[in-house]
Amino acid sequence: MLVFKRMWFVRGASLPVRTLFTGYRLSSPKRRSPYNFSNSERYSALVKSVMSFRVSSQNPESLLAEDDHLYGPVIASPPSSKSSGTAKPEATHPFLNSSKTPETEEPVLGFPARILLNREQGRTLVPSVSRILQQTLSPEQIFHLERWKRRMIAELGEDGFQEYSQNLFRQGKRFHSVLEDFLTLGATWKDKSPAETPEDSPEVQGYMQSVSHILEDISAVRAIESTVQHDALNYLGIVDCVARYRGVLCVIDWKTSEKPKPFLGNTYDNPIQVAAYTGALNSDGNYKYQVENGLIVVAYKDGSPAHAHQLNSELLLEYWKKWLLRLEEFKSQRSNHVTSAFSEKR
Template identity: 50%
Template sequence: PQIKRFMCVCMSLNSNKRVHLFDSFFVGHGMLSPKRPSPYSTVDTERYSSLVKSVMSRVSSQTPITIQDEDDHIYGPIIKTPRLPQALREARGGPLNPSEMSQYSPEVRGYMESVSHVLEDIREVRAIESTVQHDALNYLGIVDCVARYRGVLCAIDWKTSEKSKPFLSNTYDNPIQVAAYAGALNTDVNYKYQVENGLIVVAYKDGSPAHAHKMNSELMSDYWKTWLLRLEDYHEKRSPERSQS
């Protein structure tokens, strides 16, 4: 079943799913088993102490406008693409049979046909549209899916595009976003497992075979470092604004 979205992020994530910083977040932790160390949860405390302190001490409330400003700064301008059909977000892995395909509208069938070969390699789905949070860096996001792709556990992000994106570089900052999700999940006590690999699946409306871009742990670690630097840069630029308010 789909995990319910928290009210504080529903508004910002309804039309555009991004990672967002937040002022305060309270959630009951149900699975408190110790987590083994992960390269994505490691933070250079000396280098990022000012970042953590500034994030943890934030008291200003956020609005859709301020959240959009954060998105524009951290990720760059939004490139509007069709929202991924609900069917893709809820796909649990395995090939789709004709009866399953026929229940979707022609537009959705195009996306489903596009990713059908990818779904054949997805097994053991552990999370779908699940909220993840990083306590130390005080940000949260919603990961599309966590499952095994060709035997390897991955944080999976579904994307749609009208243009072909055969290379990982064509996905712009999406890899950084996936690394941010993995970093949050790997420190979130609600998850008893670790994710060190990522997968970006680009689906096409016309049914063309989707491109699946797999990121190994080394590549994910590089994108995680980029994410930390962007967070640091964001807060350095925000500090003068807060001091003047």
């Protein structure tokens, strides 16, 4: 608070009169970022989830502020009805297969099924679950992911970013390979020590240590890295694992991260992916059983305990409806592309 003293002399008076003025230094209100419409908390976590290797001191909030400062306000259109979470698919399709019954007994002992993807068997034009989800990201998701990618390239360079991405891919692939060996042979992490697997990087050993307590609750493995295809809806995918978790048969998806993901909401499109895989498996005649539950396991390379997010039948059915919406959007995009290409040829 600032105090100003001013001397005033009143005519006919011999003493000065002091008058005190007090006041506060006012500042203009902080301008609100127009990006707030896109749910800053949600998409801040999205950027953090893809930044599995921290190389920048920037955080999502500072990036939003920087964009606002450099490029000025952005006029944001209201979210579409599909992104509001209230939209329903135009055509519904059953999640379960009426010709199959849920399995209640342990399977016959043997190696887990592994149906390899063979593009020569008429599957060339069948899109994958990953491709469909990638091409139907919301505008907000695309904005934040592209912003993160540009920042990474600015700091690492094109070659450095490519190397960084390849390292993440190799670590994830090796982690899945080690998991496959353990689950195929029916072993547990306690059967081996890190000294017995010197070929594995510290990161992979950390991932395995992270999921060790999860593996103790895995039994009756039915399939590993196996292709599933939904003929009626025309899409396919590769499930990481089908097994019982604490006695419940689940489609299991293994994920890696350096950032904690203690809540299902931190996994973003992963539940939709699991629902798509499960629906395809239930439709696929190569599998004589059907699955009603899912499980997402997030492993950490520092060895901290993995988070296991269970999807019961009711929750998985809700994500199945969201998958049908994404599938409809993908087919609409492809139809518009074909129509546009045909018009150009004419």
